[in-house]
Amino acid sequence: MTVRLYDSRAQELVDFVALEPGKVGLYVCGPTVQSSPHIGHLRSALVYDQWRRWLTWRGLDVTLVRNVTDIDDKILANASEAEEWWALAYRFELEFTAGYNALGVLPPTYEPRATASIGQMQEIIQRLIDRGHAYAASDDSGDVYFSTTSWATYGELTRQSLDDMAPAADADPRGKRDPRDFALWKGHKSGEPASASWPSPWGDGRPGWHIECSAMSSRYLGPTFDIHGGGLDLRFPHHENELAQSAAAGDGFARYWVHNGLVNVNGQKMSKSLGNSIFASELLSMASPLVVRYYLGSAHYRSTMDYHDGVLVEAEAALERIEVFLTRAHRRLASTRYVSEIVQDIPDAFAEAMDDDLSVPQALGVLHETVRAGNAAFDSEDLVAGARAAGAVIAMTDVLGINPLAVEWQTAANEPALAALSALVERLLADRTAAREGRDFAEADRLRDELAAAGIQIEDTPSGPHWSLAGQP
Numbered sequence: 001m002t003v004r005l006y007d008s009r010a011q012e013l014v015d016f017v018a019l020e021p022g023k024v025g026l027y028v029c030g031p032t033v034q035s036s037p038h039i040g041h042l043r044s045a046l047v048y049d050q051w052r053r054w055l056t057w058r059g060l061d062v063t064l065v066r067n068v069t070d071i072d073d074k075i076l077a078n079a080s081e082a083e084e085w086w087a088l089a090y091r092f093e094l095e096f097t098a099g100y101n102a103l104g105v106l107p108p109t110y111e112p113r114a115t116a117s118i119g120q121m122q123e124i125i126q127r128l129i130d131r132g133h134a135y136a137a138s139d140d141s142g143d144v145y146f147s148t149t150s151w152a153t154y155g156e157l158t159r160q161s162l163d164d165m166a167p168a169a170d171a172d173p174r175g176k177r178d179p180r181d182f183a184l185w186k187g188h189k190s191g192e193p194a195s196a197s198w199p200s201p202w203g204d205g206r207p208g209w210h211i212e213c214s215a216m217s218s219r220y221l222g223p224t225f226d227i228h229g230g231g232l233d234l235r236f237p238h239h240e241n242e243l244a245q246s247a248a249a250g251d252g253f254a255r256y257w258v259h260n261g262l263v264n265v266n267g268q269k270m271s272k273s274l275g276n277s278i279f280a281s282e283l284l285s286m287a288s289p290l291v292v293r294y295y296l297g298s299a300h301y302r303s304t305m306d307y308h309d310g311v312l313v314e315a316e317a318a319l320e321r322i323e324v325f326l327t328r329a330h331r332r333l334a335s336t337r338y339v340s341e342i343v344q345d346i347p348d349a350f351a352e353a354m355d356d357d358l359s360v361p362q363a364l365g366v367l368h369e370t371v372r373a374g375n376a377a378f379d380s381e382d383l384v385a386g387a388r389a390a391g392a393v394i395a396m397t398d399v400l401g402i403n404p405l406a407v408e409w410q411t412a413a414n415e416p417a418l419a420a421l422s423a424l425v426e427r428l429l430a431d432r433t434a435a436r437e438g439r440d441f442a443e444a445d446r447l448r449d450e451l452a453a454a455g456i457q458i459e460d461t462p463s464g465p466h467w468s469l470a471g472q473p
Helices: 039-057 073-078 085-102 118-130 209-221 232-248 280-286 289-296 311-333 337-341 348-355 360-379 383-400 412-437 441-453
Strands: 004-007 012-015 023-028 061-066 134-136 144-146 182-187 205-207 224-231 253-260 263-265 305-307 456-461 464-469
Touching: 004 253, 023 039, 023 209, 039 061, 039 085, 039 224, 039 253, 039 263, 039 280, 039 289, 039 383, 061 209, 073 085, 085 280, 118 134, 118 144, 118 182, 118 209, 118 232, 144 232, 182 209, 182 232, 205 209, 209 224, 209 232, 209 253, 224 232, 232 253, 280 289, 289 311, 311 337, 311 360, 311 383, 337 383, 348 360, 348 383, 360 383, 412 441, 412 464, 441 456
Parallel strands: 023 061, 023 224, 224 253, 263 305
Antiparallel strands: 004 012, 134 144, 144 182, 182 205, 456 464
């Protein structure tokens, strides 16, 4: 088994070799909790959930760290007298967590908040100062900057030359030696709340954005770890700066870099100016969470997705085909000797696709072809082949987190309505059976047509009639 991934730093597909055999340390840049989550945030979290599930299936012990940036310029700007910055951050953090949970994204092994690692950030900053790669501002502001010209390989992640870079816009430039230097520590400014400030050797203040992830990743995964992930929009300046400051401080840092593609809406990039952002709560109100998970996870993780009308309908139809087949398999094989043939094995073609840089579209192709073959097997009464197909479909949907019959996707909210519907349909079916037994075929046909008009399908089997909603199993 060789898992291959696209390393953004090397800009090529490479074989993944774990730092420690049998284990994987995966750090993912989580949300800056300044506002509600949108469709792009959901996709990013889902991508690394898919990576985690596949690496785990391959027998690796995955430690996934996804941080929460809970102190930031925008968080302070969005706070108010009625809602302090830490309260606002926590409110939005809960919204992100609710979105992740709805999609079945597994909780990270660790989910540190930036404000809990201030000491680790200051320790890295001091190391950088001692090594000549950082300096305190000369204007007594309390700001500390990373010296980009002091690090010869600055720009290596994004293949940029320092000469071509624009000035860093993350802090007041007056105390900088070079406009491209970025903030490691931001001195407390007039008008900022005292609660958003921590003592440091350079004066009271708060961390810059980039140093937060360097501190949290090394704290929970060690100075060198396997994979650093995040959205493509974070490559520069965030990930470039993380790499530079961590390496300059003497850490090995991430051995592989993985970036997921972004989500457009009707062919356009989401932006506040266009007013086309789709928030997580809005998306999850349009379809069931399982349908949303299928849609967001159906494209290759490095591709740009485009949301437009109809995509959720297509995802729902694809899931329906899977659910119809699995329910049919259960019905046909229950109480037969063939049920032992349902062995949950991943097909080789599926595994090959997933090993190849998590090629989920190709893996889904294998899944749906197995569903087709399984239905054909049941049509021809080949119950052994049908059972084996069912086992493979269960295994593939489980590893992707999209098994429609899995308990986590069953909603108790539908049970009362289903129970009432079932009672009515069963009564009509009993009347139809009685009519047939009395050779009143006209009445039996009338009842069948009445059920069909209401969207109820009937399948007559040796054990009696089986009913389902039209298009459902």
